[in-house]
Amino acid sequence: MTTEIRVRIRLFAMQRELAGTRGLEVQLPSGATIDDAWRALVGLHPGLAPGRAALRFARNGAYAPVDTPLADGDEVAMIPPVSGGSGSGARGGPRDPLRILELREEPFGSALLVELAERLATPDDGAIVGFLGVTRRSPGTPAPGQEAEAARHAGRSVEALIYEAHPAMALAVMQEIADEIEARFGVVRLAIVHREGEVPLGDASVAIAVCAPHRDAAFAAARYAIDETKARAPIWKAERFKDGPVWIGEPARAGPAEG
Numbered sequence: 670m671t672t673e674i675r676v677r678i679r680l681f682a683m684q685r686e687l688a689g690t691r692g693l694e695v696q697l698p699s700g701a702t703i704d705d706a707w708r709a710l711v712g713l714h715p716g717l718a719p720g721r722a723a724l725r726f727a728r729n730g731a732y733a734p735v736d737t738p739l740a741d742g743d744e745v746a747m748i749p750p751v752s753g754g755s756g757s758g759a760r761g762g763p764r765d766p767l768r769i770l771e772l773r774e775e776p777f778g779s780a781l782l783v784e785l786a787e788r789l790a791t792p793d794d795g796a797i798v799g800f801l802g803v804t805r806r807s808p809g810t811p812a813p814g815q816e817a818e819a820a821r822h823a824g825r826s827v828e829a830l831i832y833e834a835h836p837a838m839a840l841a842v843m844q845e846i847a848d849e850i851e852a853r854f855g856v857v858r859l860a861i862v863h864r865e866g867e868v869p870l871g872d873a874s875v876a877i878a879v880c881a882p883h884r885d886a887a888f889a890a891a892r893y894a895i896d897e898t899k900a901r902a903p904i905w906k907a908e909r910f911k912d913g914p915v916w917i918g919e920p921a922r923a924g925p926a927e928g
Contacts, residue, residue, distance in 0.1 A: 672699040674741040676706050682749045682833055682905035683812065683916045688714040697739065703728060704735040706745045723750050723813035725921040727903070730838045732923035746835055750812035750918035752906035753899020769860035769878075770843040772836055778873055781862065785878035789858040796887035800877040800895055804830045804870050808908050812916045822910045830868045831914060835903040839863070842902045846894060849925055856881045856890040861898055867909070874906075897925065 679692045688710075695709040703726045711718045725748040728737050732748075739745065769785060782799035790797055806826045811819035843861050850856050858880040868874045877894045881887040898904075900922045907914035 673697065674699055674701065674739060674743075676701070676739050677742075677744045678706060678710055679744060679746045679835070681747070681835060681903070682907070683814065684717055684720065684747055684749050685833075687716050687720075701739050702735065703733060703737045703739065703745055706739060707735070707747070710747070717747075720749065720814050723920045724748060725923060727835075727838060730835075730841060732921075746838065746903070748835075748903050748921050749905065750916070751899070751902065751921045752832065752904050752918050753896075767858045768844075768847050769862065770840055770847065771860075771862045772834055772839060772865050773862060774865050776868075776872055777862070777864075777876065781873070781876050782878055785860040785862070785876065786880065789860060789878060790880045791858070793882055794858070794880040795882050796880070796884040798877075798879045798881075798884070798887040798891040800875075800891050801873050802875040802895070803873050804868050806870060808915070809917045810919075812918045813920070815916050818913070819915045822913070822915060825910050827908045828870060828911060829909045830874060831907040831909055832863070832865050832868065832874065833905045833907075834863070834865050836865075839902045839904050843898060846897045846901070849897070850890045850893055853893070854881075854886045854890045856886050859890060859894060861894055863898070863902070863904060900926070 673696045675694055676697055677692060677694050680688050685691055697705050726733055726735060727746040727748055729744055779801055786797045808827055847859060856879055860878040862876045864874045877891050879887045879891045906918060907916045
């Protein structure tokens with residue numbers, strides 16, 4: 670007699686739109702893998718199949734290969750191409766006092782960089798580096814599968830960005846990136862703050878602040894923080910035009926860039 674397991678599947682961004690749902694539960698045979706969960710999903714929503722090459726997968730909030738075995742009650746997140754990702758209105762987990770890692774729904778501007786620097790800097794720091802990513806008018810590169818929709822908006826200006834996240838996993842990935850920054854550059858005081866929801870033209874979507882004794886390490890850490898967050902954190906970005914959105918990005922990286 671075959672024992673079955675129940676697995677929760679979560680969908681985001683363009684996959685959520687195609688399937689018309691944020692999640693569903695499937696029954697799989699004992700010993701099933703993430704790939705089996707994907708096949709079951711496509712059986713229910715065949716329109717998702719063309720996006721397979723650009724997907725990454727996560728089991729219980731951590732990136733995992735498709736041959737990863739599943740257990741009863743597991744959650745599998747289907748991760749489409751990503752955007753490159755506490756206090757009132759903010760969502761954050763437990764934080765090291767030297768690290769500020771947040772997702773925020775409320776708007777912020779350049780004043781946040783000053784606030785972050787004041788919270789992080791010590792008398793030992795000789796360099797403070799800040800980066801602010803803002804919504805621009807010109808469109809970016811469409812995510813795989815969004816080419817036709819992007820062509821429909823050719824020549825038009827972006828009116829806003831829309832960000833969607835897997836909050837718990839995004840914050841965990843930011844923590845991994847902060848650990849890597851400490852190991853690579855010796856930098857322990859940094860902040861990564863990312864917006865969720867709609868971000869109008871010219872408004873900020875991400876803020877990076879780094880404090881360190883020396884400028885070389887501070888610049889390198891800030892660049893690493895924004896590059897790795899955009900490439901790895903499960904935060905999705907759509908460009909909103911006058912009559913519809915286009916999802917932007919590349920397949921997510923499951924770990925640090927080589928080299």
